[in-house]
Amino acid sequence: MKHMKTYHSMTHDTDLGPIVIEGPLSSNELGHFKFHEQLTAFRPADKQFAALMGIADFPEGRILVARAGDTIVGYVTYLHPDPLERWSEFNMKDLIELGAIEIIPAYRGARVASNLLKLSMMDDFMENYIIISTEYYWHWDLDGTNLSIWNYRKVMEKMMATGGLLPAPTDDPEIISHPANCLMVRIGKNVPEESVEQFDKLRFLTRHNHRKMREGL
Numbered sequence: 001m002k003h004m005k006t007y008h009s010m011t012h013d014t015d016l017g018p019i020v021i022e023g024p025l026s027s028n029e030l031g032h033f034k035f036h037e038q039l040t041a042f043r044p045a046d047k048q049f050a051a052l053m054g055i056a057d058f059p060e061g062r063i064l065v066a067r068a069g070d071t072i073v074g075y076v077t078y079l080h081p082d083p084l085e086r087w088s089e090f091n092m093k094d095l096i097e098l099g100a101i102e103i104i105p106a107y108r109g110a111r112v113a114s115n116l117l118k119l120s121m122m123d124d125f126m127e128n129y130i131i132i133s134t135e136y137y138w139h140w141d142l143d144g145t146n147l148s149i150w151n152y153r154k155v156m157e158k159m160m161a162t163g164g165l166l167p168a169p170t171d172d173p174e175i176i177s178h179p180a181n182c183l184m185v186r187i188g189k190n191v192p193e194e195s196v197e198q199f200d201k202l203r204f205l206t207r208h209n210h211r212k213m214r215e216g217l
């Protein structure tokens with residue numbers, strides 16, 4: 001599969017002034033901007049910026065950013081699932097994961113994340129993918145937002161729905177270990193039926209593997 005990426009951009013007004021939402025960007029393009037020091041939800045800002053540059057150059061990797069002037073204040077990442085995770089089990093070429101989305105505290109609640117998702121889906125090539133996001137409440141910034149687990153889950157659902165990602169059932173042990181965790185999924189219009197069937201097996205891998213064991217396969 002040849003992964004095609006088409007650049008889109010929009011201006012979004014916030015109380016703090018307009019911001020540009022754009023991408024996917026290459027590592028070279030990202031290098032023209034500053035990365036805000038408060039983008040630390042997943043790791044220190046400098047390490048996260050380096051990680052984003054790496055992803056930007058993966059054939060399937062996509063980085064879209066929100067920036068105020070030349071400072072990146074938010075971003076979203078898409079890439080194939082981590083090889084160590086269940087979601088890479090069948091090595092599906094048309095499965096990509098929304099790996100991380102983050103907005104600095106000053107711009108939160110202004111629909112910046114929602115618009116990053118909306119812009120992501122403006123690229124028609126996204127219709128060729130099954131896009132997943134695994135949500136674990138222990139990754140959420142509960143202290144920084146002062147939201148309860150359930151209100152945070154509501155924010156996540158509203159934000160993801162803007163990009164067409166909806167909660168979907170799975171038997172993944174980590175996801176089902178807490179009721180606020182969930183799998184979010186968007187199946188593109190051009191995804192073939194075989195991929196959808198394979199993805200259904202992946203969502204219920206434990207059940208699928210048990211059946212295979214029973215049948216002696």
Ligand SMILES: CC(C)(COP(=O)(O)OP(=O)(O)OC[C@H]1O[C@@H](n2cnc3c(N)ncnc32)[C@H](O)[C@@H]1OP(=O)(O)O)[C@@H](O)C(=O)NCCC(=O)NCCS
Pocket residue numbers: 041099100101102103104107108109110111112113114115139140141145147154155156158159
């Ligand atoms: C989760 C996160 C990305 C959301 O970003 P955001 O730009 O604030 O999200 P949005 O403004 O698009 O919010 C989506 C909806 O939730 C609402 N919302 C957001 N924050 C809220 C809050 N603190 N209280 C109440 N509602 C809130 C928004 O008003 C919007 O609702 P609407 O669709 O009815 O207008 C941001 O809080 C963040 O960076 N958190 C740390 C990293 C993280 O947890 N990432 C997710 C795991 S990968």
